[in-house]
Amino acid sequence: MSGTLSTRHLIGIKDVTSSDIKLILDTATEFKEVINRPIKKVPSLRDVTVANLFFENSTRTRISFELAEKRLSADVVNFSASSSSVKKGETLLDTVNNILSMKVDMVVIRHPMPGAPHFLKKHIPANVINAGDGTHEHPTQALLDAYSIRERLGALSGKKVVIVGDILHSRVALSNIFCLQKMGAKVAVCGPPTLIPRHLADLGVKVFYKVKEALSWCDVANVLRIQFERQNIKYIPSLREYAMYYGIDKAMLDALDKEIVLMHPGPINRGVELSSDAADSHHSIILDQVENGVAVRMAILYLLASEKAT
Numbered sequence: 001m002s003g004t005l006s007t008r009h010l011i012g013i014k015d016v017t018s019s020d021i022k023l024i025l026d027t028a029t030e031f032k033e034v035i036n037r038p039i040k041k042v043p044s045l046r047d048v049t050v051a052n053l054f055f056e057n058s059t060r061t062r063i064s065f066e067l068a069e070k071r072l073s074a075d076v077v078n079f080s081a082s083s084s085s086v087k088k089g090e091t092l093l094d095t096v097n098n099i100l101s102m103k104v105d106m107v108v109i110r111h112p113m114p115g116a117p118h119f120l121k122k123h124i125p126a127n128v129i130n131a132g133d134g135t136h137e138h139p140t141q142a143l144l145d146a147y148s149i150r151e152r153l154g155a156l157s158g159k160k161v162v163i164v165g166d167i168l169h170s171r172v173a174l175s176n177i178f179c180l181q182k183m184g185a186k187v188a189v190c191g192p193p194t195l196i197p198r199h200l201a202d203l204g205v206k207v208f209y210k211v212k213e214a215l216s217w218c219d220v221a222n223v224l225r226i227q228f229e230r231q232n233i234k235y236i237p238s239l240r241e242y243a244m245y246y247g248i249d250k251a252m253l254d255a256l257d258k259e260i261v262l263m264h265p266g267p268i269n270r271g272v273e274l275s276s277d278a279a280d281s282h283h284s285i286i287l288d289q290v291e292n293g294v295a296v297r298m299a300i301l302y303l304l305a306s307e308k309a310t
């Protein structure tokens, strides 16, 4: 494996180059081969200690990072805000500096505040990886999504990808838009007008308000859930109404006169944005995304560990 990234941290896809993205995806291909061997472990990160700091709930990202670190032979510590001294009033910086004083080299952080990983990067010597910061970015999700599309369709350039759902509150949407555009894909969004931010048109993103039109346009539909935990006012009348106008089922996908790839970052709200028969259909690569997440995160950890942090 050869090549170096232009960055010592992964804060957002906005900050990385298309060469960085290509290097991460190509390195992930090599790690995917490794994790499908009977012996899945390599010594690449021996003597490197990684702290996974989760200030927000997670299933896929947290387990995927921990597995990626262990497959690379790193020492791993897991921190969950809900069972920590954050509950007693300790600040983010004090918490992280205390953990770093135990000789930690890399920090993976998920935090509800947009900008928290950027703040850490400025104040600590470790490499920082953003595992999702509020409504801002989720760069490792975008990279595993790009990897999964490239794996299924053979390329990203020229492919049409629509992101359907709650775009306004989605860090996955923003990171996917940056990543796919940098790799030459055409990107659209689809959802109720209240859940599509006005500035998206400035990013060169096509906007659909009707899901059938969006599905007819695209090669790939990446479907998101409604993020009620980030909404303090009502943006849609009801989930039932949302499912009626924006929910995707297998019959809609089968009716298209073309192949379509169905994606979802998880967690799925079955019966709302996706029916079970769509989520579990041959169109879906949802579990491939999860599998690929480990290889992509191994690639990111491996490439960043070879960069000295500033």
Ligand code: CP
Pocket (backbone or CB within 6 Å): 057, 058, 059, 060, 061, 062, 132, 141, 265, 266, 267
């Ligand atoms: N896709 C994703 O971030 O899932 P989790 O919230 O379970 O980590």
